[in-house]
Amino acid sequence: MEMTRNVARQLGLGSRIVAPAVVFGVLNTAALVAEMWLLSRVVADVFVGHDHVATVVPLLSLLALTLVLRAALVTARDASAGLAAIRARGRLRRRVIDHLLALGPAYARGERTGELVAATTEGIDRLDPYVSRYLPQTILGLAIPLIIAVAVLTQDWVSATLLLVTAPIIPLLMILVGSYAEGHIQQQWEALARLSAHFLDALQGLPTLKAFGRGKAEQATISRISHDFRDRTMRVLRFAFLSGLVLEFITAGAIALIAVTLGVRLLSGSISFERAFFVLLLTPEYYRPLRELGQHRHAAMEGAVSGNRLAEILATPVASPQPDNGVPAPAGPIRLELDAVSYTYPGRSRPALADVSLALPVGTRTALVGRSGSGKSTLLNVLMGFLTATGGEILVNGVPLSTIAPEEWRSRISFVPQRPHLFHGSIAENIALGGPEARLDEIEWAAELAGAMDFIQSLPERTTTLIGDGGARLSGGEAQRLAIARAFLKDAPLVLFDEPTSNLDPRSETLIRGALERLTQGRTLLVVAHRLNTIYTADNIVVLEEGRLVEQGRHADLLGSGGAYSRLHGPGRLVPA
Amino acid sequence: MTTVVRVLSFLRPYRLRVLAAIALGCATVAANIGLVAVAGYLIAAAALKPALLALSVPIYLVRFFGVTRAFLRYGERLVSHSVTFALLAEMRIWFYSRLEPLAPASLSMHRTGDVLARMVKDIDELENVYLRVFSPLIVALVTASAVAVLLGVFNLWLMLVAIPFLLLAGLGVPLLGRALAARVGEDLPHIRGELSAQAVDSIQGMQDLLIFGREASVRGRIAALERQSGSVERRLTRVAALQSGIGDFLAAGCATAVVTVAIPLVTTGRIGGVYLAFLAVMTLATFEVLQPLATVFPLMDRTRTSGDRLFEIADSQPNVREAAQTISAPLDIDLEFSHVSFAYNADMPPVLDDVTFSVRRGMHVAVVGASGSGKSTLLSLALRFWDVDAGMVKFGGADARQLTLDAVRAQISVVMQEVALFTDTLRNNLRIARPDATEADLLWALDTACLGDLVDRLPDGLDSWIGEQGLQLSGGERQRLAIARALLKTAPILALDEATANLDPITEATVLSQLLAAATDRAVLLITHRLVAMEEMDEILVLDRGRIVERGTHAELVDSRGAYWRLQEAQNELFAIT
């Protein structure tokens, strides 16, 4: 599997980037021909001409000169190819990360994190041999044999013909063998991606696996996947080695053939020793680039497979407009209007949101309620632009959301997700996500309002305490309070909360409530909550049922109407104890 | 050095195949040198125009070496790679088996993405020790000495002039590499680990990152790592390029030197002129085996770090260990905490302080209390993710530490506060709890957890893919799936940690009542901050800063107007309509 020209160009891996390496490689070959010619002269002069050292000294010093020159050229060739690969990889990694960020969380959820990690780390590293070895070789593999063939032709046309005749057999055979290997390399990459994805999944779920007594059983799965990866790797390598065998066989055969014909022709006197030796010295060099091409082909095919995967990621269209072509988000307070907004997840037949029409006037507080799975979180994700509505329109102060630059739009929103992610780092760093420039006292202020200061104070290193991956060293409610503090710290006109206090006890919740009401004063607030009393005092309560907006209004009115809301929050259910 | 030795010691079970690979490697090189050298001799001899018959042996040898070289190399690669990859696969399994006992307590110092990199990339890195260090070293040593000896057989001077070149190429060039890039390769595995950790964190935390506009910081961190690894790699690339230039120079230089020294020997007739080409070509070919040695030191640096990174985790002592002598699990199972105290860190105040309670079969016990009071910690101790500092956790009267870990975990079925689902199908997520569960079992569990309709809604029913960590389900659906999973496991004790926190009141009430009804013959431990279904509890424990401050039934506790009553008041106030 070659990387198609298109893919290579798309990834910034066109042959142009190794042009200097190719030039150095060609020059090196020219110097090599000179070196071999000098060497053959010296040997011939001594062996046939019975010359003494003194007479060949000029030749020997010329020879020494070419050696130095070649050392410099080889260094330059290898260095420029290697550096080009490092540059290309860095560029590509930046692009892929940028694109993943532009695609957003919805895309990542449909993929396996471990696989994406494999693609962005190992997948990109695998392009190194492709760029530094294979890419220059695709040109040098043609140029070097040509130069040498010409050099041989000047001395002995019979051998030159033999060289030219044997050469094309090699690429032909390689293509044949390569086309068999192609599928295997694809499978090997998939096995590696599976390995990585599975390890990550198992690693992150290890406490659960152990709790279910499956920790040891998982070893069997790990073993199966590891062995599968080994088998697939070996299958690829067997093909690579087989093509290597074919190449070696042909080149060795060709060298032997040329050597023997030279010998026979020397016997008959139809060629001089000097020429014959020169040709013999050049013969292995003639086949070397072809052999190397074969050796690196395997690496190249590996690179091509992961390259194709990267190209696939880069080709995934970003739904929302790009920062450079979107209109700026409106400044100041925010008013939202949803007009028949629908959303259906890919691969699902039922819409998660169907024809939701809703207005969020400036400075109002709206509560979003509904049974589990009714589409509340989906609606928030649509509002944030992480999902693009499959129908209907969202207007931000009258401007269609779909035309607003996403990065800017998100800068106007503060958000507490249903399942907040805490990052590896300290408590302060995690809260400062909401305000990167925030001073320590501001961070502590936000923590205080979120009711987090009391537990932070009990920690030996307070706000600089490291909380472990995903906040592993915090209790559930403590993690949630950090997420709230983070949202408090961000000063944004639109505030979206998705069950912000689901893991908090009533007292902590009461503590936060006051702060929440004060801080959201004048802002447009949409909160998903099952029990918070913000619901009862909300300006508008919106009830979702299976993706449809079935009711909206104030608490008392809804309760009186005896509809869906009264079923959800009717008497006797307020405090279900 | 010891790390490398330890890595190599993993090869012991494969030693015969390793020896075979090395022997094949030497033979390949010999055939290669033989081919070109005899070819050189052949044409030189032919130039003297002897009878054709005199050339038949060299002609035969040229053909022989030509054919065998190809097959030998094929064999060598096949054997050495199959050994290496078999070894890597075994190391992955070994690594997992060492890692498993560490989770979660002793693994919490490490970032998940970093551990992932160790398991995937660092183990891969070990391939170098064998394929690019150990084996080439031996092959080079054997063949270079053989060639030196052969030169010596022709004439001692030839050997003496070649040896410095051989030493320079085989030892000097690698050492030059070490001098110019001393230990810079060492950092690469760490950088890679960090890159992987950063990637995992950024991908999984993408929503939070984007909404807080921190794309730039992710880019910045990745760019910084890229810069770090880039500067290391650029340095290594430049040095390696210089080395290959010098290596080429030494090869041709040595051939030239050998010829130069040989010339007077030929003219004085001490060496047959016919061998001059042979000597030149043989010397040239010998250096091919020395070229791979150039990068030995940076590779060793990297391998050492990778090995250290693996051993660091593999050698960690799990904080919870199987007792040397375990007793078999008692039949009559109830869970008992007896004067349990526990702290996550010795230098921190205890998270649990003298906690005593028990849950018997058919009994439903609730644990309530403020966030951070130690409720979830109770479960971690019951599962023996940590061991108590003082007191005892008992199953059926036996100290949990005397039971096997498997036996302990077989007693309890849990819903953990942080629901962990697997990137798999609905069915496989459930079957973790009971691998032999029938379709009917699965549907029963889903129904009991109020999730029966999900199966109808999903495109492929039970075989539907639920996405990365189950994130293609809603928050409440994930929680109910975890409840269904816990119900499936046939354990006498059922423990739920805030298992209904993300459910709406109707679903919550239904799930709880169906669950308690299904668990009448089990012992149930319900951890919650929300006072729901408390009347149905046989006992309620109120936990405050690690101490049980109150216990009793709902009615008793309300009557006594203590901590529980205050909690309820807070809840009522919270839900009251102002």
Ligand SMILES: Nc1ncnc2c1ncn2[C@@H]1O[C@H](COP(=O)(O)OP(=O)(O)OP(=O)(O)O)[C@@H](O)[C@H]1O
């Ligand atoms: N990424 C996804 N792919 C496919 N289906 C999804 C995805 N995310 C959610 N769903 C489905 O869409 C429906 C609505 O999900 P959503 O998360 O919006 O519910 P919710 O109202 O927030 O529920 P909860 O209160 O349980 O969090 C659910 O049935 C869920 O299974």
Ligand SMILES: Nc1ncnc2c1ncn2[C@@H]1O[C@H](COP(=O)(O)OP(=O)(O)OP(=O)(O)O)[C@@H](O)[C@H]1O
């Ligand atoms: N792995 C850990 N390492 C260090 N400290 C921890 C760890 N896990 C929890 N803690 C600390 O122990 C205390 C008790 O935590 P625990 O998770 O048991 O609380 P909880 O009662 O379950 O709270 P919540 O209702 O918020 O879930 C908390 O202060 C928490 O910060």
Ligand SMILES: [Mg+2]
């Ligand atoms: Mg939700």
Ligand SMILES: [Mg+2]
């Ligand atoms: Mg908890």
